[in-house]
Amino acid sequence: MAEFVTLDLLEGDAERGVAVLRIARPPMNLLTVQVVREIAAAASAVASNDAIAALVVYGDERVFCAGDDLAELAAMSSGQARAMAADLQDALGCLARVPQPTVAAISGYALGSGLELALGADRRIIGDNVKLGFPQIKAGLIPLSGIRRLALLIGPGAAKDLVFTGRFVEHEEAAALGLVDEVVAPDDVFAAATRWARRFVDGPSRALAAAKAVFEAGPHGLDRARTEWADLFDTEDRRIGTESYSADGPGSAAFVGR
Numbered sequence: 001m002a003e004f005v006t007l008d009l010l011e012g013d014a015e016r017g018v019a020v021l022r023i024a025r026p027p028m029n030l031l032t033v034q035v036v037r038e039i040a041a042a043a044s045a046v047a048s049n050d051a052i053a054a055l056v057v058y059g060d061e062r063v064f065c066a067g068d069d070l071a072e073l074a075a076m077s078s079g080q081a082r083a084m085a086a087d088l089q090d091a092l093g094c095l096a097r098v099p100q101p102t103v104a105a106i107s108g109y110a111l112g113s114g115l116e117l118a119l120g121a122d123r124r125i126i127g128d129n130v131k132l133g134f135p136q137i138k139a140g141l142i143p144l145s146g147i148r149r150l151a152l153l154i155g156p157g158a159a160k161d162l163v164f165t166g167r168f169v170e171h172e173e174a175a176a177l178g179l180v181d182e183v184v185a186p187d188d189v190f191a192a193a194t195r196w197a198r199r200f201v202d203g204p205s206r207a208l209a210a211a212k213a214v215f216e217a218g219p220h221g222l223d224r225a226r227t228e229w230a231d232l233f234d235t236e237d238r239r240i241g242t243e244s245y246s247a248d249g250p251g252s253a254a255f256v257g258r
């Protein structure tokens with residue numbers, strides 16, 4: 001049983017629904033090695049559950065995640081850090097490996113490893129009172145998992161500025177940089193994320209997973225796209241979708257997730 005992470009299906013959805021992964025280590029939802037591993041385990045459970053159409057990742061109405069538990073890092077030896085770096089890096093990138101669409105609903109703060117985790121989501125929705133940043137440099141460290149993804153998202157120059165300075169970014173700059181996708185009122189963050197996630201409850205899950213795989217393939221995206229596209233011809237949803245689109249136009253297919 002996880003101690004600091006919960007995973008629940010929202011009520012009111014049909015056969016396939018939206019799951020909510022909550023980071024629950026108040027007051028600031030700081031990430032320890034244990035918490036990161038619990039998040040990765042929950043993400044893996046989502047990935048293997050066909051009843052989950054999309055995932056919302058949330059902290060609470062006050063804070064998404066204020067970053068690393070620095071007390072734990074201060075007590076960590078170089079040998080321990082080397083031994084667990086690969087596993088922690090992999091775990092912080094877990095949302096990118098979830099085949100379902102994922103959205104980070106960000107309130108209050110998303111800092112350091114918390115923001116690195118959110119970078120793996122397909123969409124980031126923030127309140128207009130949020131502060132974002134990578135302050136690890138001020139502790140003599142660097143982001144373990146997020147530098148490459150950050151540079152791809154906002155460009156290397158802007159990424160270097162955020163990582164090198166460790167400064168905080170507020171909602172207007174975050175949106176201008178492309179660091180986030182939507183800014184809403186603080187009280188609407190979770191609801192906005194849920195609305196976006198529910199768009200995929202009746203969607204073609206295999207095609208959505210294929211599209212995510214191509215995005216994640218990076219420089220090998222063209223090769224991966226050929227494979228994923230061809231493999232979709234083995235799915236029932238491809239047959240349903242093409243026949244329905246041809247006969248009745250877009251938006252009329254009743255996909256079955258196979």
